[in-house]
Every structure is written in structure tokens, then in C-alpha cells.
Amino acid sequence: MTDRPLLQMTGIVKEFPGVRALDGVDLDVRPGEVHCLLGQNGAGKSTLIKVLSGFHQPDAGTIAWDGRETSFGTPARAIEQGVTTIYQELDLVPHLDVAENVFLGHEVSRGGFTQRGRAQEMARALLARLGHSEIPTSRLVGDLSPANQQIVSMARALSHDTRLLVLDEPSAVLDQHEVDNLFRVIRDLTAEGVAVVYISHRLEEIRRIGDRITVLKDGSTVATGLAVADTTTAELIRLMTGRSIEYVFPPRSETPRDRGEPLLEVRDLSLAGVFTGVDLTVHAGEIVGLAGLVGAGRSEILETLYGARRASTGTVAVDGRPLRRGSVPASVRAGVGLAPEERKSQGLLLDEAVFRNITMSSMARFARLGFLDRGEERRRAAELTASLDVRPDGVTRAVRTLSGGNQQKVVLARWLLRDCRVLLLDEPTRGVDVGARSEIYQLIRSLADRGVAVVVVSSEIEEVLGLADRVLVVREGEVVHESAATDIDEARVLDLVMEGKAVSA
């Protein structure tokens, strides 16, 4: 390992409409090292590696490659210069075989005709180099295990002349044995002088494989080049959680609510392969938060208890009456509403008018013999948008023209109109700018104060802790912790989701 950096990124800035995803990131990577990238969800890790792989162009900052300033204009340019990225979502074509996947985009060919035999042979050599010569190169990739698919991705990376390999949470799909094997492969590569940028939420892995660490928070580098051996876990967590933006959360009701009958009762809810044995009780006027990493099963829990996915076991009851399993209309009739995670693709008809989006779940109320009273629809929608301060006003404008925060208000208005009693919110402030967030928080709290039972899922631990009365921590499909929001802090939650030491309070 030399100290001369292979890659030096300085002051990288990347803006998207309404959000500054990267705000001055520095990163230097040396040949032959494993450089770990740490940060909470939304800290900017994914954006950074997309800049690195030529997927996004930085708005400011410089990238030096092997001592010379350069730019990775396209993914193809980045690969040409020796940067290969293996994304979390494996980007393989399931209906092509292993060799075809390895050489996808730079097929082994002569005069436009593929040379299948030679491709198979070369793929076999690459797999052997990775210590996986047992993977048959003529198998369809879709038939391989996730771990072996990842090996195929690595083989593809090696089929280019890779000098820097970026691994985005590679261990997420692997079991312990497979992780060991992955680490062996990484060590072999670094011994050959290849540099690795390794992203993971699991601190113990970073301890085993990493050389140096860079910590990102809110789009900027808070620490870079920390030696893994000299940095304590407590120090890392402190770096990841230190605040730069303070959100204003509405105050919780002072006196603990008179807990009558619970409004929402979930017993032993499971979805095969995703989560198991979730118990959850929410009283009227209470906000319960689900914290955990992306992929831990939080959204799936919400969707299953809403009936959008069919539970494999368990019951959901509203007001003591059990809901029909796997039926959204039944849940809606019982007074449950969901504001889904992907607002645009799951929540709204973007080209339709605001009022039509709001009345979508309550059409029966405006219909007589199936005929809609459109004037009444508009009046009610206008009242709601005025009370929620949706801007710009005008209920006939297309929802597409509204900002993220105002679109979220439209979704909430839909359930307000429905007089919904249980509200499920999946990432309620995703894509909502900082200013509008407090408004959304205020709105959620005022709904709870009116007696609605609210369940909030968020990747932002701070949001869950600030907004909810009670918090459930979900890790790999299991609830590992439950307590009052005031009895747990961000560092502890982070510790739970990353290390998974389940201690019930």
C-alpha cells in the first residue's frame, strides 16, 4: 500500500431540485486499501458512489485520478479508467448465462459474431481467480443464489481492467460463510493493488476488512482517512449522528393519554421471508414509530397490515374487529389509510386534478346512484387544501405541478376526507424540503390529538424519535426493541440497527 492516492475527490457538490445531496465531500482512496464509507440513510453515500461511477456529474469540486484531474462523464468512461461499481441492487440480466453477463457491454466477439466458447473460457478463468470455479459459466444467472450472483458481478468487474472497485452494501444478501468468502476475495484483490471502496452498515465488518474510514453526514464529509484500528465505535456513532440541521417537532401531549381500548391491534403478523411475529398496539391519539434500516422490513410491515400484501400469519384488528386479510378495500372501510413510501408511483395520479386525488378514496360519499356531484367534490377538497395550506391553491390544477411537501398534503387530505382513524405513514417527509417538514410534523401531531392512531415509518432515526410517542426498532424483519421515544436516543437506536444486540426495555 502506498500513500499516493489513486483517487482524490475534493469539495464534491451535487444538487438535485430542492435538495443538496452532496455539499462538499472529500474522499481519497489509495491503491490496495479497503476504504469504508459510513453514514446514515440519506447521508449521501449513494449519490457519492454514483458520482464516482460516472452516473451523476458533480456540480462543483474536482476528481483527481492517479494524480491527474479527470471527470467520469459517463459510466462507460469511468469503467474505461478502471472504476467499477457493484450496486446493492445487482444489475445482472437473469435470462442470460453467467459468461454472457460477465461480458455484457463488451462481448467477446469477432466481426460482430460472439465467440461463445472463448467467452465461457475467459469467464471460467475470472471465476477461478475469485475462488469460485464451481459456478458453471453456462448457467442462467437467474438460477444462481444471491451470493453467487454477486460473485458474477465481481467477475464482471474484473473483466474490465479494474483499479478501483466500489461495493455498495455487498454483505446485505450474504450469510456469514459467504461474507467470509467475500472478504477473502477482497483481500486477494487488494493484494494485487486494487483499491476497494466498501459501504456497509455493519460496524463489525468494517472492523474486519477496512483499513480507513470516511464518515458522511448530511451530504458532507465529517471525518476522512480515520484508521479503522484507532477509532472507537462510540466515536464513529458520534460522528454519524452529530446534528447540523435541527427540525422542530411539535410537543407531545403533556399528560399520558387515557388509554381506553386500543384502536389498532396487530398480533403475530408475518410475511414469509420478510418479517416475522410483529406485535403492535396503537391507541387513539398515539403516534408509534418504526425505526430501522432500509430493507429491514418496515415498509412491508405497513403494507401488510394495510392489506396491500397478504400476511402469511397473524391478525390485524381495528377497534376490536379483525380485518380481512389481504384486502385494501376492507382496511379502508374499517378506517385505515396509507400514505405510501413512493408518493408519485404509489400514491397519486400525477396528471389528474388535486380534487380528484383527494376524493379518490371517498367517492361513494359524493355519488348518488353512481353519479358524482363534482361541485361538492371541489368544495370539500378546497376546504381541506385551505386548512392544510396546500400551495399553490386551486383544486383543479394537476398534482404534478405541486412540490413534494404539498403532494404529501394532498395524500393526507385524502385520508382526512375519509375520516380515517388509523393512519399509516411511510417515509412521510421523503422528498419534502426542510421548511415544509415541520408543517408535516405539526399536521401529523394534530391528527393524533384528534384521536387518530398513527404509525410512522422513517429512515431518519431523528424523525422517528422526535415525532413518535413510542418507538419500535426493526432489524432484519424482527422487532428488536420497543420503548417510549423519550427513553431511547439516536445512538442507541443506531447501535441496535447496526449491531443488533436485541435488548428489550
Added chain:
Amino acid sequence: MSEDSVRVERAALETAREPNKALALLRSSVGRNLGLVIALLLVCLVGVVTAGDRFATSANALTILGSATTVGVVSIGMTFVIIGGGIDLSVGAIVALSSVWCTTLATQNMAEDTHWIVMVFAALAVGAGCGLVNGLLISYGRIVPFVMTLAMLASARGLAQIISNRKTQIVRDGAFADFATTEILGIEVYIWVFFLVAVAGWILLNRTTFGRRTVAVGGNPEAARLAGIPVKRHTVYLYVLVGVCSGIAALMLIARTTTGSATHGTLLELDAIAAVVIGGTLLTGGRGTIVGTVIGVLIFMTLNNIFILNNRSISEQELLKGAVIVVAVLLQQRLASRSSTT
């Protein structure tokens, strides 16, 4: 063609002085239909120029309308299915099966014993039944609409051939034939039926829960499902609806030809889909108008009429139909991309 589009632009400019306003108007659903009206007028102009004295008569206008009725009724149903994000290739075959079923000896005997309305119910029931099979297998069997209705296209016509033994079945009921040739206010009863179906379709799409749900289901099925709309059930209704429309079309054909035959409605699905597309309904679902479809049908049938009046061959008609469809879609895409960038 470029001359025509220039004229379209110019006409739009006259209705709204500023170019921006003209564009906005063209983009709105009313404006898009206005564009279609202009296109129809242009087609009529071609008719007047090429076959003046024979084209521009009220008798010829009624001929065009009369020929538009079968396709028209099916196209109304098709508009709903396509707005709802589906497609139905089996409408022509359903027309054939309905026509054969309701002209079998058994049905006709029953009709003689009671009333010819029995035949009407038979045709509608067969149409609805085929649509129900399509809808159930698409919604709950998760078969892609294209494939399911393609299968129905083959099977329904096959069944029609078996039932009719490939023979043309003659309608014997005089009262039915009489009713079918009745004129109300000087206009044939078929044209009234088309008119009524179109009006009912417009009301259904624009003024009812059913119509609103259709737009939601086609525009964003996931959002519709999560909003509590029973998407699968609604999809079944849509195919039943187009099936019933096919049944009505079958009755019209039976009445016109006084026969039921397994060859009725051949390639009707293509004309219907083309008319819907020309009328501005997006094949991806979520957007479309009944008025557009009606004008689309009229444009198509007027073109046919002009070809016939000028003694052009069927082959030439087909060639031009293809070109019209491509131009219509290209124009729509142009407008759609402009509206999404602003």
C-alpha cells in the same frame, strides 16, 4: 400531410390569438377534440373536392353514419378498456359468436314463441359472458390482456363456426327485421343506437364513480389499489362492458344483413382500436375521451366512404388507414411531450 398540419395550426391560431394559448388549448382535452374536428372537416373537404356531388348529400352523410355504427359502438367500449390500461382484441370474434348464437334455430324458435327481444338478450348475454371470461382471467388469472383477448379472438370465432357449422344463418323473425329498419325522424334506428351508446358512454366516463375509477385504474393502478379501489373487480367490469358493446354491435350487424355468421366482425378489433387511438386515448391508459373516439370513428368511416365513391380498391383503403394511424399517434406524442415539459 404537412400542408394539413399547417392548416390545423393556423385554425388553432385563429381561435386563440396568442400562440401559447393556442398550444395550451390544443393540449386540453377540449382542444385536442377541436383538432380532431378540424381534421374531420379536412377529410370532408377532400371528399367534396374529389367526389363533390355524390359526397356532399344528406343521404351520403347518413350512409357514413350508418357504416360507422358497428365500429362506433364497439369503440365506445374499447375506449373504456384502453383508458383502464387494457386492450381487447377479441371484440370482432365476440360479435361473430353473439350473432351466431342469437340466430340459431333454438333461439329463433324461442323468439317466435315469445318476442324477438329474446334475441336481443341472447346477443347481449353472450357478449357479456365472453367479456366476463376475459376479465376474470386477466384480473384473477393474471394473464396479460393482449394474450388473453388474443386467445378469446381465436376461441370465440372457432365456437361461432362450430355452432353455425360455417353456414350463414338467416333471421326469420319479421318483426325484428322491421324494427331494425325503422326510421325515427328520418334517421335509421342503428344510428340512434350508436348515438345513445355514445351519450351513455360519455356520461359514464365523465360523471360517474365508474368513470373516475377507470381513469384511476389505468393511470396508476398501484395508487388506485392503495387508495382502496377494487382494481381487479373494476377491470372485470371493463371487459364485461366492452363485451356488451360487442353484443350490441352484433345485433346491428344481424339487423343490417338479416343474417348471423361466423364471419361477422372480422378485423373489427383493428378498426376499433385505431379509432380509439386516433381519438386521442393513450394506449398506456389513464387518459382518453369519448368525443375523441366518436370523431375518430367518423374520420375513419368518412375516408372509407371517399375511397368507395372514387372507386378505389380496398387495398388502397387499408394502406391509407395505416398511414392515418401513424400520423395521428405522432401528432399526439408531439403534444404529450410538450405538455409534460412545461
